[in-house]
Amino acid sequence: MGATNPASVDGRRVVVVDGLRTPFTKAGTDLRDVTALELAAGVVTELLQRSGLEPARVDRVVYGTVIHDVKAPNIARELVLTCDLPESVDAYSVTRACATSTQAFVSGAQAILLGDAEIVITGGAESMSKIPVLYSERFVEALMEANSAKDLPSKVKAFSALRPKDLAPQPPAIAERSTGETMGESAEKMARMNGISREEQDEFALRSHQKAVEAWEKGIYDDEVMHFHVPPAFEITAARDNIPRPDTSLEKLAALRPVFDRRYGTITAGNSSPLTDGASALLVMEEKTAERLGYEPLAYLRSWGFAALDPNWQLLMGPFFATPIALDRAGLTLDDLDLVDIHEAFAAQVLSNLRAFASAEWAQRHLGRDEPLGEIPDEKLNIYGGSISLGHPFAATGARQILTMARELARRDRGKALITQCAAGGLGAAVVLER
Numbered sequence: 001m002g003a004t005n006p007a008s009v010d011g012r013r014v015v016v017v018d019g020l021r022t023p024f025t026k027a028g029t030d031l032r033d034v035t036a037l038e039l040a041a042g043v044v045t046e047l048l049q050r051s052g053l054e055p056a057r058v059d060r061v062v063y064g065t066v067i068h069d070v071k072a073p074n075i076a077r078e079l080v081l082t083c084d085l086p087e088s089v090d091a092y093s094v095t096r097a098c099a100t101s102t103q104a105f106v107s108g109a110q111a112i113l114l115g116d117a118e119i120v121i122t123g124g125a126e127s128m129s130k131i132p133v134l135y136s137e138r139f140v141e142a143l144m145e146a147n148s149a150k151d152l153p154s155k156v157k158a159f160s161a162l163r164p165k166d167l168a169p170q171p172p173a174i175a176e177r178s179t180g181e182t183m184g185e186s187a188e189k190m191a192r193m194n195g196i197s198r199e200e201q202d203e204f205a206l207r208s209h210q211k212a213v214e215a216w217e218k219g220i221y222d223d224e225v226m227h228f229h230v231p232p233a234f235e236i237t238a239a240r241d242n243i244p245r246p247d248t249s250l251e252k253l254a255a256l257r258p259v260f261d262r263r264y265g266t267i268t269a270g271n272s273s274p275l276t277d278g279a280s281a282l283l284v285m286e287e288k289t290a291e292r293l294g295y296e297p298l299a300y301l302r303s304w305g306f307a308a309l310d311p312n313w314q315l316l317m318g319p320f321f322a323t324p325i326a327l328d329r330a331g332l333t334l335d336d337l338d339l340v341d342i343h344e345a346f347a348a349q350v351l352s353n354l355r356a357f358a359s360a361e362w363a364q365r366h367l368g369r370d371e372p373l374g375e376i377p378d379e380k381l382n383i384y385g386g387s388i389s390l391g392h393p394f395a396a397t398g399a400r401q402i403l404t405m406a407r408e409l410a411r412r413d414r415g416k417a418l419i420t421q422c423a424a425g426g427l428g429a430a431v432v433l434e435r
């Protein structure tokens, strides 16, 4: 720890020049037939067109998914080969659970700071409608045996020991490999440990929807969200996020039954982020390159920080640990920030983190500091909604947050914004942007 990440290396600085996302739609709805790669290709193609950048100028694509397509594991390279980028554009994929596109952005920025690239496209995509479904180990072994069998009887014999249960498909679970706990169970545990009530969670979820609905009404997302025409027929167009609910209320939220602990739990479909399809992308440049090409930066990268904690404990406390790293490196405090965008995996997780940010005890016990990190007032927090109301296509969320914050800083023509996520494995990510 203690490492610095100067916002400028040898005079080079990193700027967010542009960005775009698809609408975020509930899994199984408008984008259900589209793969993560198709979502990614759609958003990057349109980003390039809108920005007017000559595709050959792109040095690198850094992109990611959380649930990988086994037929296209390096989605970044497949993306180059699918959209309007020349084959000569280098590409690699990253994965960091819900902080995947934050990692993509930081990796792109690091290359720019080192002088290894001048123009990078970064982002992430997820299709929760088209998830790879696995077979049992016994079935896979039988397939392998049959594959190497020399004749038909041997091929048939390979399958003879299989039981019906071996044939059952196994969809991936949103569970920690190391603990077996689902995200929802971890959030329940955090709600209990931090004394977060059901009412507080529902109030937070309601605010999230109100802010997202208002943002759409105010046109905040009009230039940030493309219209996605669904291939191959292009008859269906996803034009807006379909998760924000103008008609939700505390009464409706209170009526929902807990999902992860049906008897004593507080976490419901209403105060959780829903399973979502979508993709996002950022156009990131070295400052002088942007200037030379006539692009006005939306925002500058000021610092970043990553942290990791024991998944057996409070899995989703990443923002509390990653934020002070990014703030210290930037020489800032929480009070210096004009905007804070925290990924909303669950209302209970955001509220647990906010409570820890404000707690002297947490600061002392877990960070060795005398003072708490501070309070984040509602008017600075997730001002245009968050993952509960906008949805959460895992790998696309970080870039969605960075894009919205960069555009808001540009709109205000001043200020500093923190973007932070918790992520599976007990990871945390934080980025500070400024204008």
Ligand SMILES: CC(C)(COP(=O)(O)OP(=O)(O)OC[C@H]1O[C@@H](n2cnc3c(N)ncnc32)[C@H](O)[C@@H]1OP(=O)(O)O)[C@@H](O)C(=O)NCCC(=O)NCCS
Binding pocket: 098, 174, 183, 184, 205, 209, 245, 248, 249, 252, 253, 256, 259, 268, 269, 270, 271, 272, 273, 274, 275, 345, 346
């Ligand atoms: C929580 C979860 C299991 C709910 O899934 P689901 O049951 O398919 O959710 P639905 O959208 O069908 O919602 C269930 C019900 O709640 C209602 N509901 C959901 N949000 C609501 C809201 N804000 N206001 C009012 N009603 C709401 C729905 O209308 C639906 O009602 P219905 O059964 O009458 O149609 C799922 O979203 C999930 O697994 N989320 C967590 C994902 C996760 O772990 N992510 C990782 C975090 S980083």
